[in-house]
Amino acid sequence: MLNTEDDSSDKRSAVNRARRLRKIGSKLPPPYPNGWFAIATSKEIMRGKAKNIECLGEHFVVFRASNSNEVFVLDAYCPHMGANLGVGGIVKNNCVECPFHQWRFNGDNGELVNIPYSENLSEVEKFAKIRKWISTEVNGIIFVWYHAENEQPWILPTVDEVNDGSWVYHGANEFTINCHIQDIPENGADRAHLTTVHGTNIAAGMDVCKSRESIFSFGTHIWDAKWAVNDDLKHQSIIKLTHVFNVLSFKLLKIDSDIRQIGPAFVILTIKTIFGNAVIFQTLTPLEPLVQKLSHYFYAPWYLAWFVKFLIWGETVNVGRDVMIWNSKEFIKNPLLPKEEKQIKLFRNWFSQFYSENSKSFQDAHQSLDW
Ligand code: FES
Ligand SMILES: [Fe+2]
Incomplete structure (x- = not known):
């Protein structure tokens, strides 16, 4: 009788081996060109929910405000102690709150707006800003703008x-x-x-x-x-x-x-x-x-x-x-x-x-x- 577990792990290792041994070509162009990239469908990011998305060599937290339909994209890692805001982050209005110690960041600009247990917000807030990514939502898809020179985006057409x-x-x-x-x-x-x-x-x-x-x-x-x-x-x-x-x-x-x-x-x-x-x-x-x-x-x-x-x-x-x-x-x-x-x-x-x-x-x- 076939042992299906062994069989599937054999197949997996054969695929991985083929991947390792494959010629990829020399002088490859850069892997992440400049442009708009889909990072989620509209349905995947429900109102008041945050999600961790990894692509383009980046970690994004993508979240939809709890009081509007607006979607925000920020770097996922919290500058305090490194928790991922997309894994258990809590959305409050247009902000996302870190799941580790509840530092709160504004989706509009990535700025720190609250530390629930500290009076010294102004001391850390200028260091605690998170990168905000330009994003748009058209045709049921959420896109992020990725540009190595930080140029402004073109408009994505709608149908x-x-x-x-x-x-x-x-x-x-x-x-x-x-x-x-x-x-x-x-x-x-x-x-x-x-x-x-x-x-x-x-x-x-x-x-x-x-x-x-x-x-x-x-x-x-x-x-x-x-x-x-x-x-x-x-x-x-x-x-x-x-x-x-x-x-x-x-x-x-x-x-x-x-x-x-x-x-x-x-x-x-x-x-x-x-x-x-x-x-x-x-x-x-x-x-x-x-x-x-x-x-x-x-x-x-x-x-x-x-x-x-x-x-x-x-x-x-x-x-x-x-x-x-x-x-x-x-x-x-x-x-x-x-x-x-x-x-x-x-x-x-x-x-x-x-x-x-x-x-x-x-x-x-x-x-x-x-x-
Ligand atoms: S790691 Fe985010 S608040 Fe502490
Ligand atoms: Fe084809």
Whole structure:
């Protein structure tokens, strides 16, 4: 009989070994580019609750005021004796109180506003300030602004149909991926992989080792993508993606998508079909220098529920195929690109705007995690 515990620990150690031995590539770009990063969904941060969130090499306490809907993001560690404000912190109005000795900090500016047992607040308050992070809440997602040069943020666009409630939430998927953050948005400018990775029948599943099995060859997907910089907003790029599902040479389903990449880590995909339109929000967050959390949130009119379920399945299979490639690839600084792949060069050029002089290097980011 199989000992399932041993079996799963064997699998775990095999995965960890593969991760250790994997080539990651040399001269990696900085792991945390400048931009807006999703740190939680709106639903995860209830009114009057605080949460500890670790990503981008930082520890954040994210909390929602107890007397309004406002969300605040501060550094998580209390300057008094180091407790984590996101682990048991108590929210009072727009302040968070430390779970260790109840020092209270203002979410608006990170300033210390109360020590319950001391008269000497003014002596310590100037040293006791916590870093306040710029944050915003749009489309049901809470974002933090991360910028190595402390530049001011751009505005994140909202989708009217989602914010006025005429479209409803239909579901989400989430992946944890071992790769450099840049590999993931680069996929949108990579036309050639669309046929190789996503051209085979979706019914064949997400395992790229099996997706070409001939029993599924009755159906194929034909894709094309045009990638371009948004000339009006340089931090945005736009992809026009077309898709046709062919079954025995009949064109069964056509889907056109407008994909707006906003900075390094947020994408709005607008899907257009004969049944109606839907939108997918894609968020990307570095949990570690080479570990990314990738999520998709699906919204559409309520009557498209049946279609969006199909869409979620199809998108999950397709992203799962990309994940298999991302999980085992290395990052190549100067890839060999024939002229037909100039979109990838253009993408890399565009993406380089999110790295700056003081961006933390991969080596520094990696070392700060070691202990
Ligand atoms: S550690 Fe936070 S109040 Fe003491
Ligand atoms: Fe892909």
